[in-house]
Amino acid sequence: MTSTPHDEASPGTAEAAVRGVAPAADPKQPVAYVLAEYSTPEALVKAARQVYQQGYTKFDAHSPFPIHGIDDAMGIKFTHLPWFTFFAGGLGIITATLLIYYTNKEWYPYLISGKPLFSIPSAAPVMFELMVLFAAITTLLGMLALNRLPLFTHPLFQSTRFQRVTNDKFFLSIDARDPKYKSEKTIQLLTGLGAEYVETCHKEASAPLPWAFRTAVFLGLLLAMVPVSMVAWKRSTYSREPRIRVIFDMVSQPKKKTQTTSTLWQDGRAMRPWVEGTIAKGELKADDAFYRGLKPGGLNAVAATTVSMTNLVANQDGAAAAAATPGAPATPPDPLDKLPWIEDFPLEVTPELMKRGQERYNIYCATCHGLGGVGNGLVTIRAIELAEGTWVPPVTFHSEGLRKQPIGRMFHSISNGVRKMPGYGDQIPERDRWAILLYVRALQKSKFAPLSDVPPEKVNQLTDVAP
Amino acid sequence: MSHALTPEHSTTGSHAQAGSWKEHQTLGALAGKIWLPALVTGVAGLVVAAGAAAFTGGLRQFLFAYLTAFMYVLSFTLGSMLFVLVQHLTRAGWGVVIRRMQELIASAVLPLSILFLPILVAVLMGNGEVYQWNNPAFVADHPLVQAKASYLNSGWFTVRAVAYFAIWIFITRFLLRNSLKQDQTPDPSITIKLEERSGPLIFLFALSCTFAAIDWMMSLAPEWYSTIFGVYYFAGSMVGSFALLNLLIILLQKPAGLLSPISVEHRHDTGKLMFGFTCFWAYIGFSQYMLIWYANIPEETLWFQARQNGGWEYVSLALIFGHFFIPALLLLRRQFKRSKSQLAFVSVWLLVMHYVDLYWLIYPQFAPSPVFGLVEIGALVGLVGLFVAALVKAAGQHSLLPLNDPRLDESLKFHNI
Numbered sequence: 001m002t003s004t005p006h007d008e009a010s011p012g013t014a015e016a017a018v019r020g021v022a023p024a025a026d027p028k029q030p031v032a033y034v035l036a037e038y039s040t041p042e043a044l045v046k047a048a049r050q051v052y053q054q055g056y057t058k059f060d061a062h063s064p065f066p067i068h069g070i071d072d073a074m075g076i077k078f079t080h081l082p083w084f085t086f087f088a089g090g091l092g093i094i095t096a097t098l099l100i101y102y103t104n105k106e107w108y109p110y111l112i113s114g115k116p117l118f119s120i121p122s123a124a125p126v127m128f129e130l131m132v133l134f135a136a137i138t139t140l141l142g143m144l145a146l147n148r149l150p151l152f153t154h155p156l157f158q159s160t161r162f163q164r165v166t167n168d169k170f171f172l173s174i175d176a177r178d179p180k181y182k183s184e185k186t187i188q189l190l191t192g193l194g195a196e197y198v199e200t201c202h203k204e205a206s207a208p209l210p211w212a213f214r215t216a217v218f219l220g221l222l223l224a225m226v227p228v229s230m231v232a233w234k235r236s237t238y239s240r241e242p243r244i245r246v247i248f249d250m251v252s253q254p255k256k257k258t259q260t261t262s263t264l265w266q267d268g269r270a271m272r273p274w275v276e277g278t279i280a281k282g283e284l285k286a287d288d289a290f291y292r293g294l295k296p297g298g299l300n301a302v303a304a305t306t307v308s309m310t311n312l313v314a315n316q317d318g319a320a321a322a323a324a325t326p327g328a329p330a331t332p333p334d335p336l337d338k339l340p341w342i343e344d345f346p347l348e349v350t351p352e353l354m355k356r357g358q359e360r361y362n363i364y365c366a367t368c369h370g371l372g373g374v375g376n377g378l379v380t381i382r383a384i385e386l387a388e389g390t391w392v393p394p395v396t397f398h399s400e401g402l403r404k405q406p407i408g409r410m411f412h413s414i415s416n417g418v419r420k421m422p423g424y425g426d427q428i429p430e431r432d433r434w435a436i437l438l439y440v441r442a443l444q445k446s447k448f449a450p451l452s453d454v455p456p457e458k459v460n461q462l463t464d465v466a467p
Numbered sequence: 468m469s470h471a472l473t474p475e476h477s478t479t480g481s482h483a484q485a486g487s488w489k490e491h492q493t494l495g496a497l498a499g500k501i502w503l504p505a506l507v508t509g510v511a512g513l514v515v516a517a518g519a520a521a522f523t524g525g526l527r528q529f530l531f532a533y534l535t536a537f538m539y540v541l542s543f544t545l546g547s548m549l550f551v552l553v554q555h556l557t558r559a560g561w562g563v564v565i566r567r568m569q570e571l572i573a574s575a576v577l578p579l580s581i582l583f584l585p586i587l588v589a590v591l592m593g594n595g596e597v598y599q600w601n602n603p604a605f606v607a608d609h610p611l612v613q614a615k616a617s618y619l620n621s622g623w624f625t626v627r628a629v630a631y632f633a634i635w636i637f638i639t640r641f642l643l644r645n646s647l648k649q650d651q652t653p654d655p656s657i658t659i660k661l662e663e664r665s666g667p668l669i670f671l672f673a674l675s676c677t678f679a680a681i682d683w684m685m686s687l688a689p690e691w692y693s694t695i696f697g698v699y700y701f702a703g704s705m706v707g708s709f710a711l712l713n714l715l716i717i718l719l720q721k722p723a724g725l726l727s728p729i730s731v732e733h734r735h736d737t738g739k740l741m742f743g744f745t746c747f748w749a750y751i752g753f754s755q756y757m758l759i760w761y762a763n764i765p766e767e768t769l770w771f772q773a774r775q776n777g778g779w780e781y782v783s784l785a786l787i788f789g790h791f792f793i794p795a796l797l798l799l800r801r802q803f804k805r806s807k808s809q810l811a812f813v814s815v816w817l818l819v820m821h822y823v824d825l826y827w828l829i830y831p832q833f834a835p836s837p838v839f840g841l842v843e844i845g846a847l848v849g850l851v852g853l854f855v856a857a858l859v860k861a862a863g864q865h866s867l868l869p870l871n872d873p874r875l876d877e878s879l880k881f882h883n884i
Contacts, residue, residue, distance in 0.1 A: 068880065071884075078801075121753075121756065121761070122757070
């Protein structure tokens with residue numbers, strides 16, 4: 001940059017510049033802008049209106065703060081930016097809709113809680129967010145584009161007086177590319193409009209970049225290649241060295257993770273099965289009555305059936321078999337019928353246990369069996385509504401067979417399942433299973449209770465609901 | 468240009484140029500011309516509604532129609548009250564010229580409190596047809612309502628209702644009294660006091676508005692609950708109060724020649740706020756719907772179930788499009804907010820939709836299919852008439868614009884980009 005901006009302090013020019021035209025700073029370069037300085041916003045607005053009325057189109061006003069009415073004075077039309085925002089917002093909504101439709105419904109359909117694969121309510125938040133995102137980003141980029149930003153430098157910055165535009169002075173600049181621009185006439189116009197000072201700013205000659213800068217950029221690019229090429233080299237060759245770790249973190253520990261291989265054992269598994277003949281701590285479970293619902297020594301009878309305890313699942317409920325029509329083909333005898341089930345609860349029966357049982361029953365059982373145990377839970381009702389072919393409806397607890405069934409056998413059903421019902425042994429601890437059974441017994445009793453079981457003070461509250 | 472909060476500032480300059488409009492900014496003779504016809508219309512409307520109800524749905528229908536219309540007119544005062552508080556809290560300069568209008572609309576809550584008596588008396592007399600939690604036979608069959616009995620009972624309901632009106636009357640009187648005092652003196656200490664007190668008052672307002680909506684409308688379905696319900700009513704109230712404000716400004720400007728300092732720039736901003744709260748209403752309404760839709764729990768969905776069947780689904784759709792999509796797309800355009808006739812059109816449109824919104828909130832508890840006839844129209848006309856009379860009474864011979872606010876100058880010069 002060879003131009004020397006006008007310097008207020010240089011002798012001889014300071015007085016001449018107060019009112020009038022500053023000497024051209026660099027006559028070799030053509031004029032880019034004519035800059036006029038004003039000391040009040042009112043003067044700037046007045047000058048801008050005049051310049052606009054003279055037919056100039058490429059000119060701008062500069063002020064330390066926004067001035068109301070300057071847009072009208074300069075003849076600035078309302079911006080088109082809102083249209084950018086509007087269409088970008090619409091595009092965001094369309095993008096979100098297509099994104100959700102194709103990912104959730106077409107390419108990777110995954111049913112969650114029976115919700116539709118595509119629906120407006122669940123898509124609306126994403127549509128809203130993408131609308132805002134697209135609109136906001138487009139507004140920012142559109143504003144920059146309409147203002148032709150970013151700009152690294154501008155001819156007006158040559159003027160030292162122009163620096164006060166961020167402080168207390170007001171400026172009007174006319175672009176030399178304006179069709180109305182005529183060097184002398186334009187300067188005269190601005191001077192005549194009460195400018196404190198008028199000067200010309202010239203195009204900037206672009207000098208080549210300094211050699212040091214070029215060398216630094218070249219070296220920088222060269223150095224930037226080093227990590228990339230090292231990564232590429234390491235990835236395409238083999239090495240017996242351990243991995244380079246800058247920080248040893250918890251991810252890399254000298255241990256084996258689940259489902260991985262190991263050379264330490266003959267079978268190649270890192271996970272070890274239980275050693276035969278051993279029992280882990282707390283897993284003894286010697287009390288047959290409490291843990292299995294069997295009388296003492298009952299496990300010997302199980303051993304006689306040649307099937308392990310957990311695989312002994314009834315295919316046919318005892319009650320249902322008894323109720324089968326006499327003409328039907330006889331079902332094979334159920335091995336479970338022969339086992340020595342206990343008839344009484346193997347733990348102390350308390351009101352607390354009953355309360356616990358009711359709570360657990362309502363959580364685990366009622367969804368299928370219904371709150372009253374007649375087999376009308378919400379899942380059952382829905383399965384019947386949807387006509388699910390594979391659904392086996394649960395039986396009622398109030399049948400003759402189930403009311404008479406030994407409590408140990410029912411415990412077995414909860415623990416290991418019955419027909420289509422899976423075993424709940426892994427989810428419900430033994431004590432809670434017994435609590436549930438206590439509550440089921442209470443439910444069973446409720447339907448067949450004699451009047452003598454009702455507390456005397458409640459008898460007169462009874463209403464006859466029987467048909 | 469920032470305006471310092473000094474008394475000298477507002478006494479100089481603005482007085483010289485604006486002295487002309489300050490002389491005649493009261494309703495003047497207009498008040499007498501409006502007050503009596505409005506009062507007569509209001510009473511006549513209620514008489515018609517009561518007479519029609521005697522032949523159709525009886526007291527139950529009359530109370531439902533009355534409650535809907537009451538919540539409708541009450542919402543204008545609540546929306547205006549909140550916005551005056553917000554203006555003080557944010558030290559807003561632009562809106563000083565519209566603030567008095569909102570203070571006056573909010574002040575109508577004092578006469579409105581008397582109009583709540585029919586509902587309160589019905590509850591205290593043990594009427595359980597509107598609020599089922601007040602019906603012992605209903606409560607006996609519904610364990611969920613029994614569990615809420617310590618909150619939903621006629622005595623505690625009355626105490627709360629009195630408390631809400633006490634809070635609102637206190638807030639509006641405080642705001643208006645000090646604002647009127649400021650008309651006499653340009654002392655900025657009054658403005659500073661209003662700004663300081665608005666913080667605590669807005670907490671009181673938020674709690675009372677939420678609980679009032681829960682008590683008076685949500686408890687119509689005593690088993691159902693939604694924590695966002697109060698905000699939903701508040702959002703609709705803001706839309707309604709800005710629609711009313713826009714309409715009043717335009718009406719008072721054109722035929723009456725009042726409010727000349729309120730320019731297109733101020734109307735543009737109240738239009739923007741109406742647009743913003745229309746979107747906010749939709750946002751809140753959707754938030755409430757989506758959580759319930761997604762969770763799909765019977766005790767929550769039953770409320771929307773009632774509004775998606777038996778003809779109510781058309782009212783729901785009318786709200787989605789009429790209360791959100793159509794007005795929002797119209798108001799999105801700058802020109803729509805700046806044109807008097809277009810802004811008035813959307814304001815009237817939204818005032819109608821705001822009533823439909825409250826009708827949709829309340830009436831499905833009355834009947835499984837939409838019912839709209841002489842009872843509803845009579846109650847609406849009646850309460851709107853009485854509200855207009857109350858508004859004129861509240862405005863009295865006060866200036867409709869603040870005269871000496873320290874930020875008045877800034878507001879007069881307010882200019883959108």
